[in-house]
Amino acid sequence: MQVSKTALLTAASTAVGMAMFVFGTVAAQASSQPNVVGQKYSDATSALSSAGLSVVVSTTVGDTVDRSNCIVTHQQGRTEPAPENTSASAVNQVLLSLNCGAAVASATSSGNSLASPEGRAAAAAAASATPTPSG
Secondary structure (H helix, E strand, O other), X not given: OHHHHHHHHHHHHHHHHHHHHHHHHHHHHHXXXXXXXXXXXXXXXXXXXXXXOEEEEEEEEOOOOOHHHOEEEEEEEEEEOOOOOOOXXXXXXXXXXXXXXXXXXXXXXXXXXXOOHHHHHHHHHHHHHOOOOOO
16 A cells, blocks of 8 residues: 555656646746737747747738738747757747738728727727828
8 A cells, every 4th residue: 555655646746747847848938939919920020030939820810911011919839849860959939820901891801890999099090190181
């Protein structure tokens, strides 16, 4: 009976140690990458590349704007392990989800609804940027 308790405690402490190692590695990786959510794709890729990370687009919604002007809506870091039996190194990647719709939806293009906070903000910004005729 004593042997099984010792084996159980050893297995439990090993599992806890492994969980802490894995969680610590993921947390360290996540904290070391710049947060680029809300930025244009072109700005996000510059910031991430400067941090030594490889950028991978995982999801794209819409096709109204050029990719460089798409907005990053989500990011997630991951480490792609090196292929087995090679001298290659693991690659730190950041998966990005992009919104490539127009700032505000119209009858002919996808985008944010005027009923959403994003749509109202975009419409207000467009209205304030449009010069009013003086006369």
